[in-house]
Amino acid sequence: MLSNATLYEPVIGLEVHAELRTRSKMFCSCPVVDSVSAPPNTAVCPVCAGMPGTLPVVNQMAVEYGLRVALALECTVNPVSIFARKNYFYPDLPKGYQISQYEQPLAEHGRIVIETAAGEKVIRVRRVHLEEDTGKLTHVSERGYSLLDLNRAGVPLLEIVSEPDMRSVEEARAYAEALRDILRTLEVNSGDMEKGVIRFEANISVRPVGTDVFNTRVEIKNLNSFRALERATAFEIERQTKRMEAGEKVEQETLGWDEANETTYSQRSKEDAHDYRYFPEPDLPPLWVEEAWLESIRANLPELPRARRRRFMEQYGLSDYDARLLTGEKALADYFERAINGKSKIHPKSLANWMTGELFGLMNQANITVADLRVSPEALAELVGLVASGEINPSTGKTVLAEMFQSGKGAAEIVAARGLRQVSDAAFIADIVRQVLEENPNEVASFKAGKQTVVNWLFGQVMRKAGGKANPGVVRAELERQLGE
Ligand SMILES: [Zn+2]
Numbered sequence: 001m002l003s004n005a006t007l008y009e010p011v012i013g014l015e016v017h018a019e020l021r022t023r024s025k026m027f028c029s030c031p032v033v034d035s036v037s038a039p040p041n042t043a044v045c046p047v048c049a050g051m052p053g054t055l056p057v058v059n060q061m062a063v064e065y066g067l068r069v070a071l072a073l074e075c076t077v078n079p080v081s082i083f084a085r086k087n088y089f090y091p092d093l094p095k096g097y098q099i100s101q102y103e104q105p106l107a108e109h110g111r112i113v114i115e116t117a118a119g120e121k122v123i124r125v126r127r128v129h130l131e132e133d134t135g136k137l138t139h140v141s142e143r144g145y146s147l148l149d150l151n152r153a154g155v156p157l158l159e160i161v162s163e164p165d166m167r168s169v170e171e172a173r174a175y176a177e178a179l180r181d182i183l184r185t186l187e188v189n190s191g192d193m194e195k196g197v198i199r200f201e202a203n204i205s206v207r208p209v210g211t212d213v214f215n216t217r218v219e220i221k222n223l224n225s226f227r228a229l230e231r232a233t234a235f236e237i238e239r240q241t242k243r244m245e246a247g248e249k250v251e252q253e254t255l256g257w258d259e260a261n262e263t264t265y266s267q268r269s270k271e272d273a274h275d276y277r278y279f280p281e282p283d284l285p286p287l288w289v290e291e292a293w294l295e296s297i298r299a300n301l302p303e304l305p306r307a308r309r310r311r312f313m314e315q316y317g318l319s320d321y322d323a324r325l326l327t328g329e330k331a332l333a334d335y336f337e338r339a340i341n342g343k344s345k346i347h348p349k350s351l352a353n354w355m356t357g358e359l360f361g362l363m364n365q366a367n368i369t370v371a372d373l374r375v376s377p378e379a380l381a382e383l384v385g386l387v388a389s390g391e392i393n394p395s396t397g398k399t400v401l402a403e404m405f406q407s408g409k410g411a412a413e414i415v416a417a418r419g420l421r422q423v424s425d426a427a428f429i430a431d432i433v434r435q436v437l438e439e440n441p442n443e444v445a446s447f448k449a450g451k452q453t454v455v456n457w458l459f460g461q462v463m464r465k466a467g468g469k470a471n472p473g474v475v476r477a478e479l480e481r482q483l484g485e
Helices: 060-072 169-185 226-245 291-299 305-316 320-327 330-340 348-366 377-388 394-407 411-417 426-439 441-448 454-465 472-483
Strands: 008-019 083-087 097-101 107-116 119-132 136-140 145-149 156-162 198-208 218-223 253-258 263-269
Touching (some): 008 169, 008 226, 060 156, 060 291, 097 119, 107 169, 119 169, 169 198, 218 226, 226 263, 305 348, 320 348, 330 348, 348 377
Antiparallel strands (some): 119 156, 198 218
16 A cells, blocks of 8 residues: 655756758758758768868858857857867767867757646756767668768757756657747758657656656657657656656666657666767867857847747737647748738638638648648638638638649639639529429428428538539528428
8 A cells, every 4th residue: 555655757858959951061061961852972071971181161051040049049159169079989970079069069048938738837948059960870670781871961950958847748848849940930940850850869857746856867869759759758757757666776878769669778878978078179169159240140030939929819819729830830920921911801810710721731631831832822811801701602712722722823713713603692592492492392391390400401402502602691591481481
């Protein structure tokens, strides 16, 4: 019997690696290519292949992107930061070290406000630093070898390290999503999680609720999706809690996440900074960030997702849910505002419904983003306006949108060409209703015998006979009137 059972809470910190969408790599002029579609080893030079005698040169745009993130996270930017060598051997690291930042990172002491069901919470950001990505290994285990692609070696990487401020899986996910949205809004990262452009590492320990000790923590590496982050974190919290309850110790170790079996597995035991023998990179001078440069970057920061979401709720009267859906991606939020501010005067809430419902559905089906959309914001606004004014009914609106989505044609153009204007003419509709009732005497009889639901079926028949163009309100009223006679 457990009386006074101890409750445990997790202590979670996240390290996030985000690839920066610069045109060239961090320390050479090789292009940054798509890691999935580009042929392997086609964007490699002596610098990123780690040839002896080559010299790295810092990519200024990568620094600027890093500064955008640092400022958006309200960090203190260090006027001078130092690149350092992080030494370790792995086949995907041709130089035998990674150029990173250690003692003096680009920026420190920032924050991200997350929102969960419990409300808002500030998660502190410990540091933001620049480094380079490694190559990519593909293990062909059944053949007993691995393939190495160096296209990714040297791609600029931003590491964002939080303080261990998260206390639940939900908070960890909210933090990860908020950060992803910020990176996308700043246009420094594509947010394409499936391409591995954002990777998470979670530091997790468990302690009795009400204490402020920091127990031995484990680190789970290379979590490439929100789902993996969630599952791995939940798994590890449970594993550690069980050990604590059994009076066993948690070992400090680095874990991997086995996606298929949904378990963590040990990769390395105890790993400390001194194992990497960091030292200042002798081939790169200290990085100076001039105040004037920093201020110009600050002045050009876009409105961040949280601020924009709040504005969407206040200015357009959208629900938190809709505002969240529409502001997660800058391009999408821009699309919404262009549609609202165009010459068709439409209700923001209707537009939001059309976007998050029909349009997102079509986009998901076709697996495209807003950038590939053939429906312009103005065209969508026109469609929403046609439905609002009663020119076409909502169901016709969906048909028209589907055609706009395929052809890129305008809404009014499609409505005119296909004769889809809604018919509200009372005499015309009364006539069709009369015909349908005459053709279906059995259904009319069962309605009169008390089977009310039959009216919906009759409604469908009338709409079909009218080619889907009849005003549904007028049809329903007329049906009820004639059935009541
Ligand atoms: Zn290169």
